[in-house]
Amino acid sequence: MSTSYQQQHKAGDLHFLKRLNRSAILELVRRTPGLTRADIATQAQLTKATVGAGVQSLLNQGWLREGELLKSSGGRPGRALHLNDDNHVLFGAEVGVHGLRLIACTLSGQVLESHHEHLVPTTPEVTAELLAELLRGLMHTASVKGRHSLGLGVALPGPIAPGKAVLRLAPNLGWRDIRFLDLLRPHLPRLEGTWVMDNEAKSAAFGELYFRTGNIPESLMYVSAGTGIGSGMVEGSHLPLVTRGVQGLAGEIGHTVLQPGGLYCHCGNRGCAETLVSGWSIRAALGIAEEEDLIEALLPRLNEPDVQVTLRRAGEALGILLLNLHHTQNPSEIVLGGSLTRLGEALLSPALDYFKANQNRLLGTTQQVPLRVIEDSTFIAARGAAAQVLASIIHGPSDLS
Amino acid sequence: MSTSYQQQHKAGDLHFLKRLNRSAILELVRRTPGLTRADIATQAQLTKATVGAGVQSLLNQGWLREGELLKSSGGRPGRALHLNDDNHVLFGAEVGVHGLRLIACTLSGQVLESHHEHLVPTTPEVTAELLAELLRGLMHTASVKGRHSLGLGVALPGPIAPGKAVLRLAPNLGWRDIRFLDLLRPHLPRLEGTWVMDNEAKSAAFGELYFRTGNIPESLMYVSAGTGIGSGMVEGSHLPLVTRGVQGLAGEIGHTVLQPGGLYCHCGNRGCAETLVSGWSIRAALGIAEEEDLIEALLPRLNEPDVQVTLRRAGEALGILLLNLHHTQNPSEIVLGGSLTRLGEALLSPALDYFKANQNRLLGTTQQVPLRVIEDSTFIAARGAAAQVLASIIHGPSDLS
DNA sequence: AGACATAAGTTCAGAGATTGAACTTACTCT
DNA sequence: AGAGTAAGTTCAATCTCTGAACTTATGTCT
Structure with a gap:
């Protein structure tokens, strides 16, 4: 189940059509700042007249602003349009x-x-x-x-x-x-x-998909590695929808089983991904108390062998988790965030290496799914x-x- | 990435609006056979006039047919509309x-x-x-x-x-x-x-989602267990889209890793789900030749201990696979098909039992995700x-x- | 049986959005 | 300076939906 912006099977009247065209214009400018009215007419398959009227109303309402005059290519130069960030x-x-x-x-x-x-x-x-x-x-x-x-x-x-x-x-x-x-x-x-x-x-x-401009990926998965492990999947570059599931459980990848018969998880099942890679499982493995900040406690200890082993094992599990998502949902792009990314190479190298080594096994291509790590995912x-x-x-x- | 029926960020003209309303009417009748024009007007939020015109054109083009006169509730009785299955x-x-x-x-x-x-x-x-x-x-x-x-x-x-x-x-x-x-x-x-x-x-x-009438689930996952294991996910009850992924790898769940460091898979990786549950892994475990029909070979042997053990292990892996899908995509409904379902309880009981026992661990509800097994999935x-x-x-x- | 109430479906003038063609504006190239 | 090209605007025409009035068909009450 996805977020739907129109839940019913509604049809549309003229008002609906107008709104649709206005929001199409706004979306085009949002995704490609500096577009001209003529560009919009081409891309949205509307006439110059319709676009002109739509742009005018969006300008009046403060959503858009006119920018610089673009270089002409032998005719009247187009006027660049941008989101109006001021209102x-x-x-x-x-x-x-x-x-x-x-x-x-x-x-x-x-x-x-x-x-x-x-x-x-x-x-x-x-x-x-x-x-x-x-x-x-x-x-x-x-x-x-x-x-x-x-x-x-x-x-x-x-x-x-x-x-x-x-x-x-x-x-x-x-x-x-x-x-x-x-x-x-x-x-x-x-x-x-x-x-x-x-x-x-x-x-x-x-947010990672929606605020992007230029080439928008068809889908994006965000993996949040912190105290627990969760993920979010957004699909559709033009009208992005978040996958939720009937009970909102989509993305609860921390509770996918990676090790049948493995350690007990707080959810009661055995061998969940979180028992292998998560803030709490790392705390448990290294005996770090709840009161301490996990990252601050570990950063000075990254040279210690037991810390290295623990993080490497966790990283390997994270790599498997990423590969499993690749073979389940195959997002166009993966973004890795959450507090654990601050642990750096010790955790991430094993994960990224495993993912890179195995992601092309099926198709035998060399095409890599872009995987970006966000060091500071605070906001x-x-x-x-x-x-x-x-x-x-x-x-x-x-x-x- | 999903199948999109309109790839571009197109806006719409009047013709588009008309088409949209016609297809909305057709969809409503398709999903709820026997609807009247008045019902459609209510549900699609169109006026009776618009619906009347739309229905007329769909009747003329042979998409719909008029059916019986419905029972009146104190007024003129409505005329039931159905898909015209004859043309x-x-x-x-x-x-x-x-x-x-x-x-x-x-x-x-x-x-x-x-x-x-x-x-x-x-x-x-x-x-x-x-x-x-x-x-x-x-x-x-x-x-x-x-x-x-x-x-x-x-x-x-x-x-x-x-x-x-x-x-x-x-x-x-x-x-x-x-x-x-x-x-x-x-x-x-x-x-x-x-x-x-x-x-x-x-x-x-x-197909399992699209041809259904009445209450349509918001999403549906089909798990196909045969020589290999694959799945398909459809989302959106009103405009169903198939999840594909950038490279078409979405649903290649046979190659999600369930047993890190496990057996080698034909894909070159280790511990893939297919090494635990698939036609070929069952053949390998029991030494059944390629030429023999796997199901026909096994059906008479279901009492043999080694067959039972093999199928139980495969079934348990299948159960984990289903649970992982539940915690990754959380479909509204799961349909299990493919030739292996013909093996019956020996394979399916362990899978369904594991899934039932663990699917509610996180939320602690008693709500069950409907899971249907198709015995004959030939067509x-x-x-x-x-x-x-x-x-x-x-x-x-x-x-x- | 007949009158009345109720609801389904149709008709048609009117409202409103997009269109297409003509027009204006503004720049480049020769 | 003039021709050429392309962006953006204007406006009557076109097309679809709307809303209200109207017709049709049934149930219910007396």
């Missing part, structure tokens, strides 16, 4: 196991303000209140003030019930069946626009949640106010 | 490792004719010629003759290059980079309509390929001639 603001937040991350960004994903609050979240209610306070702080900064808010996206560390805004489970927070947005809303009556929430790996995946999920807000407005039923 | 025919075929399967079916997926030719395909060219001959035979049967052909779908046992009609690899046929439709076309100049080809598990998955993929033809016409750019 709107998107808010994104992530509730993580070790802290709250917040950002405010523009239509093109440019970060205006960000904040990372280190803390271990307690109850959903207290966390919501604190997050709301921090968001109010962001709203009143100079670079944000005066902009029209399009909405707020919240990324959470666990599966979300599809279709409902319910966090089903966050094992590392001890939360279950939380309607987090409902807890947040009373504290933020002034934050206007669309509110959405999603799983952190799915938000991250979405990736929060920014992705903001991207989801924008997408739900552009592709959703609303009217591009 | 069109869809052709579907599967090239399998042990034979060719062909069907001709109606718009609603009702099989008109079918044929199963047992043989081991040789070269692509010879196979194409033979398949063409068999298809011509189907075209001239009484129940097919006179119908307007909408096209042909061909299912093949290997990954297909996305966007191109190229079979990248069929390990069990020894084929590589075959443009099968191009080989077939010269022999079938009279078979009109849209031609498509796809991987057999993907075709099967598509499932061929019929699915026919479904893909229909879908490409209804949702594609063509005009519902």
Whole structure:
């Protein structure tokens, strides 16, 4: 199951058609900044007249701005069009196991303000209140003030019930069946626009695809390696959809079995990927206490043999996990993030080596699936949640106010 | 990457809108036979006038037929609408490792004719010629003759290059980079309509979702357990899309690693799922020759201890595979097919038991993902390929001639 | 049986979005 | 300076959907 921007099997009236064309124009400019009206007419297969009218209305509403005059190739030069980054603001937040991350960004994903609050979240209610306070702080900064808010996206560390805004489970927070947005809303009556929430790996995946310009991959998978292991898959370069699954369990790759009959996992099954590679399994293997920051504790110890062995084994498991995703969903691009990437080569080399060595076994080609590692993924999920807000407005039923 | 029915980021003109509304009406009646014009107007959010005009044109073109007068609830009774199964025919075929399967079916997926030719395909060219001959035979049967052909779908046992009609690899046929439709076309100049080809598990998955009426699952996964193991995932109940991946490797679950450092697979890697559960691994474990039919050889031997142990181990691996898919893609429904299902309980019980025992570990719910086993999956993929033809016409750019 | 209520389906003038052709604008090349 | 080319605008024509009025067909109440 995917996020659908139009759940019903609706047909369309003229108003719908107009909206569709406006959002097609906006998408084209968003993906290829500097397009001219003539370019849009060609690519969207609309007439110059329709595009002219559509662009004009998007200019008036503050979504687009006219840019420089382009070089002529023997005729009247075209006028470049760009997203208008000055009028709107998107808010994104992530509730993580070790802290709250917040950002405010523009239509093109440019970060205006960000904040990372280190803390271990307690109850959903207290966390919501604190997050709301921090968001109010962001709203009143100079670079944000005066902009029209399009909405707020919240990324959470666990599966979300599809279709409902319910966090089903966050094992590392001890939360279950939380309607987090409902807890947040009373504290933020002034934050206007669309509110959405999603799983952190799915938000991250979405943002990595959605804010990209130029050549957009057909699909993208984000693997989030932290306390647990999760993934998010986005498909469709033109209208990107996040795969969720009936129960929101899509991407719970930490609980795919890699070692039948292996160690017990906290989920009760044996041999889950998380028993081999995850923050908690590394802690368990090396005896690092919950109170210590795992990464800070390990970085000075990377030369110790037992640390090296532990990370190499974990890395090998991560490599297998990546290969299994390659043979299950075969994304156009893989992005690896989460706090564990900060451990560097000791963990990543075995993983990337295994993946490279085995990804072409079936087809015998030399084509490599691009795999990018994000060293600092602090605000990736929060920014992705903001991207989801924008997408739900552009592709959703609303009217591009 | 998914099959997209409109590859570009096109916007729409009035003609597009009309086509969209016609196909929305057709889809509604297809999914809910017996709908009235008034029902359609409600569900598609169109006015009675628009629906009336649309239905009239679909009636004239032979896609719909008027049925019985429905019971009135205190007003004029509505006229039931149904797919018109009398005018069109869809052709579907599967090239399998042990034979060719062909069907001709109606718009609603009702099989008109079918044929199963047992043989081991040789070269692509010879196979194409033979398949063409068999298809011509189907075209001239009484129940097919006179119908307007909408096209042909061909299912093949290997990954297909996305966007191109190229079979990248069929390990069990020894084929590589075959443009099968191009080989077939010269022999079938009279078979009109849209031609498509796809991987057999993907075709099967598509057909299982697409021809269903009533409550349509949001997604469906078909697991094909035969000589090798493959899967196909379809998402979106309203506009179903098959997940393919950049290289067409999505669903190659036979080569996900279940046992790091395990047995060597024919792909060169170690511990692939196929080394634990597949036609060839069962043959290897029990020493059954290629020439023998695996199923026929085993059915009389199900009481033998070594057979039971082998099948139980294979079944357990299959159970893990299903659970891993559950935690990776979380389909709304799983359908298990392929020749191995004919082995019955000995193989299936361990698989289904493991899946049932572990699928709810994360959320702690009691909700079960429906898992259906198809005992006789002979024509499932061929019929699915026919479904893909229909879908490409209804949702594609063509005009519902 | 007849009158009334209710709901399905049709008709048609009107609204609204895209179109295509003609036109204007603006730059390059000779 | 003039011809050529391409971008963008204008506007009457076209096409589809809409909304309200109308017709048709059945159930229900008296």
